[in-house]
Amino acid sequence: MTGSAALGELVVRRPDLLVSHVERLIEAVRATELDREIPNFEVVDDPVTRQTLREHEEGERERRVSARRTLLDVVVAVIEEAPEAT
Incomplete structure (x- = not known):
């Protein structure tokens, strides 16, 4: 959570710094997909x-x-800041 919060602060102040990393950010979103079910133990x-x-x-x-x-x-x-990033 801390990492995403830090990126959230950065994107508000300097979105241009993240443009070259947008593909990796999209991959990170995909990698954080949750299982639909919670284990029942x-x-x-x-x-x-x-x-x-x-x-x-x-x-x-x-x-x-x-x-x-x-x-x-x-x-x-x-992506809103730089649509060409995708």
Whole structure:
């Protein structure tokens, strides 16, 4: 998340610095595609542990979704700044 936030700040101030990296940014968006299903942790017998694992996984997923959205915003901003970059 920190990396995408830093790119978000950079694209606001100096989008020209990211133009040459737009293809790699698009690849990064593709690489962060999430699985549609959250693991159910059936192999864990203890229900409290299973719930803890599920909550942790959901929190991580929310952070990844947020970082991915920021990265998508960066890509869009760069492309709007320099459409020839794609």
